[in-house]
Amino acid sequence: MAACDALAEEAEEARERAEEAAAETKDELQEARTDTLQAISVCGAAAGGFAAGVAAGLAAAPACVSSAWEAVTSWCDARDSARGTGAAAEQAAAAQAAYLACLNDHKRG
Amino acid sequence: MVADEGLRELRAVPLPGISRHSGRVLGDLLAAQRQAARDADWPALLGTSLTLLGAGQGHAVAVRAVRSSDGTLAEDALTGVGEVLDGLRQLAARPDHEAQAEGIRALLQESDAGLAARAAPLLDQVAAGAVDPSAFEEGERLADLLGQAPGTDVEAGLCVAAVTRGLLGVVHGTLNTTRPTDPDPAGAERRLATLRSIVDRVDGALTTAERSLFDACAGGERDEIAAAAVALARRAQDLLVHFAAAQAEGAALARTLRSAGRNADAERVGRALARGGRLVRRAVADAAVGTRLDLDLALRVLPPAVADLTDTAGLAFAAALPDGRNTEIAHLGPDDDGDLVEVAGFVTAASAAREPDGKLVGRVTLLDPSSGSSVELSLLFVHPAHAGLTLDGYAVAHGRYRSASERLDGGPGVEVDVLAPTALSRESWQARLWFSATPWLHPWRGRLHLDWSLGTHSAGPDDFEDATRGAAELILTPFTRTENL
Structure with a gap:
């Protein structure tokens, strides 16, 4: 089982990396989501809906527009973070699959 | 309104620690169970099988929690980004879009120069009267990725394997540890009637639970489908120990009847037992699929096999196999x-x-x-x-x-x-x-x-x-x- 154990260690490490990357992405996404929801809320209160709020222009609700743009740019940050998460998750899944295949094939345990 | 709901409660939760090593824990348990079967060590097989059932379901809770959290987060984020995109498009469609964009640019510059610089490409698009959705589409892909809870596929598969193997192990453990008393051939008719009745009841119970899942799928509500899937898995699990014991008794009856030369009666028992063997496989398959559905329904986008199963349009419920x-x-x-x-x-x-x-x-x-x-x-x-x-x-x-x-x-x-x-x-x-x-x-x-x-x-x-x-x-x-x- 030594070969399986080595693969298991590798899978655990890959999984940890994926979790860290996912946690980072979630933070980014959470931030983007918070910004977006804040923008929607402010604009909704100001003009009865986000679309209408943005369209009403800065003069009516400058905070709204600022938040909306912040939200948009947060998405770009989150997107970059997600690329790392996807790669780490793929590595973790591959390492776990290799471990499972080792157990599957290991007739003598 | 989405905004109110979102601001009232941010439902994202951190990844539960239990999920971290599920792959290894479940893999090692599966290997231990296989060794017990190889050794024909029935107490160990029963023990590892029950542990597998518990561990499979326990880890499934963690996987589901991760998936539900990420799915919710992704769903909300998609709603949010959609609203932002709609707003920008409407802004770009206004007759005074250039003036609007310039006004926004000036104010952003005044309040946050860094933000103004990052927002410049999109403001350029608004000023030009069109918004390129590519930045948002990438955001959608991000939400899709998180909604699929990356890295949980192998663990979810192992949870289903743990439940499947756990049930099979319990069946074989029961079968090999049930010690039927030598049945009296004189009571064979009554025993056969009992065996058939048990087989019929198991068949009926599985059909009822399967039908409930079919109806839930037809209804299209994920929560109801998940509840029916869990109920199907539990029903199968509830039935299997007694059912395996009944088949051990039936096998003893068949042996006794053959020894007594009552071959036609032995064949009738044999037919009931073969049907029982089929029902065991069906029950374990039901439990596997019920567990899988429960896990995969927490994903934002259903895997193709699950989407197919939950789509009942144009399908008859009952299977008719080509009978000879x-x-x-x-x-x-x-x-x-x-x-x-x-x-x-x-x-x-x-x-x-x-x-x-x-x-x-x-x-x-x-x-x-x-x-x-x-x-x-x-x-x-x-x-x-x-x-x-x-x-x-x-x-x-x-x-x-x-x-x-x-x-x-x-x-x-x-x-x-x-x-x-x-x-x-x-x-x-x-x-x-x-x-x-x-x-x-x-x-x-x-x-x-x-x-x-x-x-x-x-x-x-x-x-x-x-x-x-x-x-x-x-x-x-x-x-x-x-x-x-």
Whole structure:
């Protein structure tokens, strides 16, 4: 089982990396989501809906527009973070699959 | 309103720590259970099987929590980004979009120069009267990724494997530790009636739970589908221990009747037992699929196999498999050549060999003890002993009778029919349900239309060829497969 154990260690490490990357992405996404929801809320209160709020222009609700743009740019940050998460998750899944295949094939345990 | 809901409660939760090592924990438990089966150590098999059931369900809770959290987060984020995009598009569509964009640019510059710089490309688009959605589309892809809870696929698959193997282990453990008292042949009719009644009740209970899941799928509400899926898995689990014990009793009855020369009665018991063996596979498949659905319904986007299963449009509920004409072994002859027949009998021999092109072909001999007639079966790609078929068990086969079968060295026999999962799954939802268990359990081994009674297990090396290893499946089949049947 030594070969399986080595693969298991590798899978655990890959999984940890994926979790860290996912946690980072979630933070980014959470931030983007918070910004977006804040923008929607402010604009909704100001003009009865986000679309209408943005369209009403800065003069009516400058905070709204600022938040909306912040939200948009947060998405770009989150997107970059997600690329790392996807790669780490793929590595973790591959390492776990290799471990499972080792157990599957290991007739003598 | 989305905004109010979102601001009231941010539902994202951190990844639970329990998920971190699920892959290794479950993998090691599965390996330990296989070793117990290999050793025919029934107390250890029962212990590891029950642990697997508990661990599978426990880790499933963690996987589901991660998936639900990420799915919710992604769903909310998608709603948010959609609203932002709509707003920008409306802004760009205004007749005064250039003035609007410049006004925004000026104010952003005043309040946050860095933000103004980052927002400049999009403001340029607004000023030009059009918004390129690509930045948002990438955001959507991000939300999709998180909504699929990256890295949980292997663990979810292992949770289903743990439940599937746990149930199979409990069945074989029960079967091998139930010690039936020698039944009195005089009470055979009553015992057979009881056995049939149990088989009917299990069949009915599974059908009812499957029907509930079918109805929930037709209703389209994820929560209701998940609840019905869990109920199906639990129903199957509740039934299996008693059902396995009843089959151990039934096998003892069949042996007693054959010893007493009551062959016709023994065959009636055998038929009930073969049906019982089929129902065990069906129940385990139901539990596997129910568990899988419960896990995968927490994803934002359903995997194709799950989406297919939950789509009942145009599908009949019940599966009708291609049944052969019920034919007594003694009556098989040249007139039946090429016909789809159903034959049944006690297993007196089982082996496997390779054809010149390398194909594995299993061979089974069935005896009709009433007439003393036998028939040979060919099993394409299935080694009967490695599938758990045992000597003196009872088997029911559907296949083409050949007066001179190439698969049987030119001799007469029945080439067991290979079921067509894709075609059957297009016709009935039940078939779709059962075949979707394939990564964890082949509902019909090698897709062969063959049912057999459960048999006890003797220890031996992995390449043991004798058909005396009823729990061989626990030893020789992979925990999960990726191929589709």
